[in-house]
Amino acid sequence: MAVDFKDPEYYENRELSWMMFNERILNEARDPKLPLLDRFKFLSITASNLDEFFMVRVASLVDMVHAGYKKKDLAGMTAKEQLDALRTVTHEFIDRQYTTLNRALLPALEKNGVKLVDSYEDLNDEQSKYVDTYFKENVFPVLTPLAVDSSRPFPHIPNKSLNIAALITTGKNGSRLLKDAEKEGDISFATVAVPSVLPRLIALPSDSDKESDFILLDQIIEKNMSKLFLNYNVLCAFPYRVMRNADFELDEEETSDLMKEMEKQLKKRAWGEVIRLDVEENMDKRLLNTLKKNFHVSQEAIYPIHGPMDLTVCMDIYGLDGYDDLREKEFTPQVQPRLIDCDDLFAEIRKKDIFFQHPYDSFESIVDFIKQAAVDPKVLAIKQTLYRVSRHSPIIAALAKAAELGKQVTVLVELKARFDEENNIGWAKMLEKAGCHVLYGLVGLKTHSKITLVVRDDEDGIRRYVHLGTGNYNDKTAKIYTDCGILTCNELIGEDATALFNMLSGYSEPAYWNKLLVSPIWLRDGFYKLIDREIEHAKAGRKGRIVAKMNSLCDKDMIARLYEASAAGVKINLIVRGICCLKVGIPGVSENITVSSIVGTFLEHSRIFYFYNDGDEEVYMGSADWMPRNLDRRVEVVFPVEDPDLKECAKHILEVEEADNLKAYYLQPDQTYQRKDRRGQKTVGSQMTFCEEAIQRTNEYLESKDNETYTSRLFKPALPPEE
Structure with a gap:
């Protein structure tokens, strides 16, 4: 008899799941x-x-x-x-x-x-x-x-x-x-x-x-x-x-x-x-x-x-x-070693994409990217989406400066960002006065994507530089939220970024995307294809594996797809900070799924998606959770991490968080969340590990006499053997 993966018995109520998340925070207070x-x-x-x-x-x-x-x-x-x-x-x-x-x-x-x-x-x-x-x-x-x-x-x-x-x-x-x-x-x-x-x-x-x-x-x-x-x-x-x-x-x-x-x-x-x-x-x-x-x-x-x-x-x-x-000693975000002595950020991006893991890597580097673009005479245009920004945002000031200097500046300010509406209305008015083209997005959709496009007239022609991230362009919350992002001048991503802003500013609906997965039309199907591919591998007797990190998981169709994958033998590890309507341990449905939730000093906010793909691994990051609003009612951007070194950085984050036995809670079949028994095991706290690694990278760079000899070392957690 076929299993109905959409049976209500297999799902937790969204609101009650959120209350369990707040209970985990209360446990920290206790x-x-x-x-x-x-x-x-x-x-x-x-x-x-x-x-x-x-x-x-x-x-x-x-x-x-x-x-x-x-x-x-x-x-x-x-x-x-x-x-x-x-x-x-x-x-x-x-x-x-x-x-x-x-x-x-x-x-x-x-x-x-x-x-x-x-x-x-x-x-x-x-x-x-x-x-x-x-x-x-x-x-x-x-x-x-x-x-x-x-x-x-x-x-x-x-x-x-x-x-x-x-x-x-x-x-x-x-x-x-x-x-x-x-x-x-x-x-x-x-x-x-x-x-x-x-x-x-x-x-x-x-x-x-x-x-x-x-x-x-x-x-x-x-x-x-x-x-x-x-x-x-x-x-x-x-x-x-x-x-x-x-x-x-x-x-x-x-x-x-x-x-x-x-x-x-x-x-x-x-x-x-x-x-x-x-x-x-x-x-x-x-x-x-x-x-x-x-x-x-x-x-x-x-x-x-x-x-x-x-x-x-x-x-x-x-x-x-x-x-x-x-009080816990406050962590000081570290500047990426590649950028410590960097005089020309654009030249550094041309050498190789740059990966950021905030707050361990300083968000000031992203602010500097906007600031440099604002005053660089070779920069022709800056386009950016803003969802939540700080009250005294240096990014807003830089965008206004760029417009005053005669650059083409287009800013999408999301007026419907809940409880930030008044703040964003004020910024929108200020940017318009400075000469920026201010957009409010598409009718009926919130624009939640995190993307910046800088168009520059380089010596060898026009080049597009793009920042893509999982978190807001907010220099204050970037110190307490964990997020990831990349700076790239990849030509295909640059084309996609241009197409995205044209879609937001006019009625230009792209026929296809080179690299990006964009909601509300293309993202859901993109994730379905990635999950279905793992199902096909598992059914063919090959290894199928998915690791997905997000803030919330409450989309019924997406959960049903994960149940189908689990039933086919795909091993699925989910790292979900807050709401999770999926249930684990259901025979024939979710026996191959684990769910953990990390609650620590920093608010876990990054979204990372890993698919084993029979050894040809693919990693994506972006602004979207697996919720109906993100997949169907918002403009979201999920992007591939293709550079081998950057891909290893993203995989490393997932590996350390999967091994966390200090701040991670694990969902049980009875819908409670429990911490792991650490007796006889090495203690792994993911946030503490990332802080130590960031400081270690900085110290190693500063101690190195020759930048060419600098190599970054990543902590390798002791993971249990796969079944």
Whole structure:
């Protein structure tokens, strides 16, 4: 009987899989072997991740339930079933976050001489006076207390803002302003926002030089609430926080100006439906009912919090000055040895393609590529796609400079990059003013590809230089995300790059591509052919092997193809950082598939795809995950790594990560993720290995008297023998 590889039983729900990914990050916060402040950092990351998850994914499910959407997902779950499951899982997850904070991290922090005052009632006299003075001089002028009555309706509470709600009543003297409207003892609701423009973590005077005390800004405001409502008695005050639906649909075909429509939609985002309400665990029931009624939330959407509201404040604790011994030593990205003494980057590229593995290899080399192109009199044109860039991007500045110098500069700025829309709109306007041709991509598609094309008039004619990568042109995140890229002047890739930009700027649809795999039309079929070829080899009795590294795997058809390959005998190793809807260990379906997920200091972000091809190995890298949106609804670019030395570099990354037994979690048949038992084995941490290799390459180069004698050595992990 033929196996139905698309049986929902063979698939994990996407949202529940993402929650397991966030759980793996929480495990880092719970790991006592890590430096203490790094554990606070990981806890903060779980909180910011969860915020975005609610604003987009949970919000989308809420919309589906409201619309009566009945279609099931790849795992056979309706939107209502998914939402119900997530409410349970997220409540439990938040409980574990605060258990980690209260029982492990804060006590350990206090042992190291740093105390976060739990409540303003715990302040000593000196600290209490200091807090009151700080409030009067720094906080009070910024606050706007808002009362609610018949003439002042319930105010709009911004998304993700931290607020303090209070019940107040008129005192014995009453209110001269409202003496006819209120009687003594009448209870009113009031709220005040904790200003995000002020630091939330406030240092307190301490009796000891060896100890530091801190208090949260919200505690300071709560202590001084009576000063905001003179002639009133504050009966109680509790913090709360709302999460709103930040997901929206943009009808690009019906708008004549995409930028104006995007700006209009961004304003609407602030008024999205409340889909999560965080309240202090013991909040007064009268306050809670008022919030519940005005925000129109169900009981399931209310999350009682036992500790500081909004755990992203843990990133402030991570950044405390004077405690470097409680943080992992920061790694300094290394300049590629070939580029250390390089005066002419274009000449170096002509010699041989250059491979980059960020953040181990410095991203500054890519920035320099754009900067040099901007001022090089031989450069005629620069074309680049931008998805997410930093707030003070040197790349943007270089592109503007190039346009001012008279070069043809074309920049595709993706306005629909979620939560970077406003930033990108600002950059697009600035680039247009500088004289750049600014594109917004194809209607209905996000442009997620990472590509730069530089056209240069070399001595032997026009030549195209291309940078292709797996990550964004963001000099800030390039220090904490792992990504790969190449610089090349390969003629066929240059032709493809030109065709790609012509496709994005006009209506030119290439008949074929020389080297690149491009979505939404060509990429899916390209991957199918590569997988099918391994299936053919396996069925013919030859070795079939696939290694694929990506951020997420949730495309049903792609997973079904992998199941078919596994059933045919192809050995498949998947390194998937986040969402993975594939299940391992299913007899006759996925017995030949392993899945690992690496969670470490750096965010794993590169996409690398390896196919054994009966010994004629092929390696690809690119911007696309195996998700429906990447394969069908985005412009993505996947490129071959053909230079033998560069191919070895890409293979080496996969080999080391496959051998990781320190930071890798392995998916089990019961859908849990477990770390390997390292007893009796050499410890291999892939990120640590790559850091050491980068430093070693630099040192070897600097110690070498003759550059011609320099050879790069790669760490070879001890891999188990293949079956």
